[in-house]
Amino acid sequence: MYEGKYAILGTGALGGYYGAKLQKAGLDVHFLLRSDYEQVSQHGLIVESKDGDFTLPQVNAYDDVAKMPKCDVVVVALKTTQNHLLPQLLPPVVKDDGVVLVLQNGLGVEEEIADIVNQAHIIGGLCFLCSNKVGAGHIRHLDYGQITLGEYADGYAATGITERMQQIADDFQAAGITMELSTDLLLGRWKKLMWNIPYNGLSVVLNARTDELMADTYTRKLVEQLMCEVQAGAKSMGRTIGDRFFQTMLDYTVKMKPYRTSMKIDYDECRPLEVEAIVGNPLRKAQALGVDLPKISCLYHQLKFLDGRNRTIDS
Amino acid sequence: MYEGKYAILGTGALGGYYGAKLQKAGLDVHFLLRSDYEQVSQHGLIVESKDGDFTLPQVNAYDDVAKMPKCDVVVVALKTTQNHLLPQLLPPVVKDDGVVLVLQNGLGVEEEIADIVNQAHIIGGLCFLCSNKVGAGHIRHLDYGQITLGEYADGYAATGITERMQQIADDFQAAGITMELSTDLLLGRWKKLMWNIPYNGLSVVLNARTDELMADTYTRKLVEQLMCEVQAGAKSMGRTIGDRFFQTMLDYTVKMKPYRTSMKIDYDECRPLEVEAIVGNPLRKAQALGVDLPKISCLYHQLKFLDGRNRTIDS
Known part of the structure; x- marks a missing residue:
């Protein structure tokens, strides 16, 4: 297992689900929250899932990126409508040689992120997940969950499978998430x-x-x-x-x-x-x-x- | 003024308004009705209008085209969604050398009618009218009312201004409706x-x-x-x-x-x-x-x- 730290930016239906699964598998995960910060810092996360319910009574919760440790893998799990916040959120939390893992829909986000943290490696993830946030720190996982990873290179050139992708896939797979690796993110x-x-x-x-x-x-x-x-x-x-x-x-x-x-x-x-x-x-x-x-x-x-x-x- | 008979097929917000205006101006108008037949045959039509309210206590109302006289000008004032009825409605009521005046929206209706009554002349009318039917035989005219007429020829060839168009325009104009004549219906x-x-x-x-x-x-x-x-x-x-x-x-x-x-x-x-x-x-x-x-x-x-x-x- 990879020894690095994970950051989850956006602990909602998607970020909360994947982050909780990673922590449950033994990884060192740090969660950024906004409205749910009080609740989660005191009571942790609850996940109801078709694959089995579980709770994490204690998680590393933050209401400010400045308080977070520099992480090896920073998972962007915000809605893209919040991406105007990324220039403030990413630089404090991404290690110089770290990875930004973009678990968002749509097109063009990796390019924006490359402009913000140009030293970091960027990997896009396509999630097939049905989950909802049903309360503060309370996630309901309904169906699916698999992720397809692809590494970003300038102009969305196809990259092949990198070691970084494989390492992250191994972590998620250890957490019970089905992973696929793609040689062509675009x-x-x-x-x-x-x-x-x-x-x-x-x-x-x-x-x-x-x-x-x-x-x-x-x-x-x-x-x-x-x-x-x-x-x-x-x-x-x-x-x-x-x-x-x-x-x-x-x-x-x-x-x-x-x-x-x-x-x-x-x-x-x-x-x-x-x-x-x-x-x-x-x-x-x-x-x-x-x-x-x-x-x-x-x-x-x-x-x-x-x-x-x-x-x-x-x- | 033209001495001929007018038929109004569809005595709703549009047909009821124009038909009532024509009768009020002294023309011989025959109204086809469906759901409002009982009311209108007994009590006539009421028109509230920004140009002055009026009532016609007695109108020639019919619930069946077979009972109507052959008319010189047959006004199609149904919604186009009722046009599947035209093969039944038109032949009994259109004089051999008569005119079908199509006061409907959209494209292609004149061609359909030409196939049904191929002896008749077909004139299209583009109505700019805001009116509603607010009750049985009760029309509320809100605004506008002008009509642009254009005669139909095979394949929508431009026709110029015909005498028939002019005659009908004169009748409507006598009834207080602003008319324009177009040389190109299409x-x-x-x-x-x-x-x-x-x-x-x-x-x-x-x-x-x-x-x-x-x-x-x-x-x-x-x-x-x-x-x-x-x-x-x-x-x-x-x-x-x-x-x-x-x-x-x-x-x-x-x-x-x-x-x-x-x-x-x-x-x-x-x-x-x-x-x-x-x-x-x-x-x-x-x-x-x-x-x-x-x-x-x-x-x-x-x-x-x-x-x-x-x-x-x-x-």
């Missing part, structure tokens, strides 16, 4: 967008669950057309997603339980939507390379309107 | 779609009034992009809408009172949406001519989903 990100753009986007705009989107002829067709545009976006950056992958995604979604997407949950809770990371950045990347994605653009404008109005009403 | 229809597609469509998908769509940067941009696609659709059929017309439409909408579009009202009342006439037909016309309108297509699929679900819940 391809992995675009493949995940193939699901995230149509289902997250349409679930919010049409107030619909995944099963409703798949049962209706018109939205099913629109999902496929949006997937085609994601494929074109990937191609604009030199990544090929084969046609068979469409069918895999569609079949996978049909087989899922009726599912409220993460963006729909954020919308229903009047939280900011991850529109820029999931829809805006891929759209602009492709446009900058001369490839127009008109249906994704339509969805983007609709989501920006709904996000803006949703938070105006909330405040 | 151009007029596409120009009206320039407003109807973005505002009707987005008002339903985003649950928004026109002023909200104009106040937000993202939806205002999307409205403009949809207008560009309508312009491209018009061009595919050989009709040029100048760029200045965009600005006219945008300015006009900004100046309007906050407005719930007709499609949004239909949606809120769980009535079928005029998606095919307003969005589907223009989309398919352009596609058949090799011009893709991707954002309109996205909107179309979204509206079909919402329309289907809306009526499933209702029934």
Whole structure:
């Protein structure tokens, strides 16, 4: 087992789950919290999980990165809508030769982080996880949990499998998390967008669950057309997603339980939507390379309107 | 004044308003009704209008086209979602050399009617009218009312101004309705779609009034992009809408009172949406001519989903 320290920036449904699993497996984990700090510093974390419930009565909790030790692996588990905080959060906590592990959705985050901590190594992780935070320091893990890792290099060049990736994967695997290693982070990100753009986007705009989107002829067709545009976006950056992958995604979604997407949950809770990371950045990347994605653009404008109005009403 | 008989097929917010105005001006008008037949045949029509309220205690009301006289001008004032009834409704009531006046939104209706009554002359009318039916035989006219007429010829060839158009315009003008005559019905229809597609469509998908769509940067941009696609659709059929017309439409909408579009009202009342006439037909016309309108297509699929679900819940 790797002897280094882990930092978890954002101890919510995702960061709280993975961080607790790592600590339970014996790793040295340090949690950054905001609203739940009092509760967690006194009572620790509770995880209800389909794989078995557990509690950690005592965890290393912080309400300020300045108080945290420098860590070998800093897990970014915030929502991307909080990424404007990263220039303040990352430098104090990342060791010079450390790793920033980005467990976020969407595209373009690794580039932003490379500008902030240019000595560190950056690894992206694509999480397939259904979990919710049901109370302060209280996580409910519903399903899945696997992570695909890929290392970031300038301009998202493919990197191969590095020793660092393998080491982190070993730690997570020791904690009971299924890990996959990818030689091409950018391809992995675009493949995940193939699901995230149509289902997250349409679930919010049409107030619909995944099963409703798949049962209706018109939205099913629109999902496929949006997937085609994601494929074109990937191609604009030199990544090929084969046609068979469409069918895999569609079949996978049909087989899922009726599912409220993460963006729909954020919308229903009047939280900011991850529109820029999931829809805006891929759209602009492709446009900058001369490839127009008109249906994704339509969805983007609709989501920006709904996000803006949703938070105006909330405040 | 023209001595002929008028038939009004569909005595609702639109047909009831124009028909009542014509009868009030002394014309011989015959009204087809369905649910309001009993009320109207006994008590006539009530019109509340910003131009002056009036009642018609007695009108020629029918619940069956077979009982109606053959008419010189048959006004189609149904919603396009009822157009599957036209093969039954039109032949009994249109004189051999008569006129069918189509006061409906969208594209392609004149062609369908030409197949049903191929001896008759067909004139399209683009109505700019805000009115509601507030009770059986009770119309509330809120604003506007003008009609632009254009005669239909095979394949929507431009026709010039015909004597028939002029005669009908004179009758309506005698009834206090502002009339314009167009030499090119198809151009007029596409120009009206320039407003109807973005505002009707987005008002339903985003649950928004026109002023909200104009106040937000993202939806205002999307409205403009949809207008560009309508312009491209018009061009595919050989009709040029100048760029200045965009600005006219945008300015006009900004100046309007906050407005719930007709499609949004239909949606809120769980009535079928005029998606095919307003969005589907223009989309398919352009596609058949090799011009893709991707954002309109996205909107179309979204509206079909919402329309289907809306009526499933209702029934």
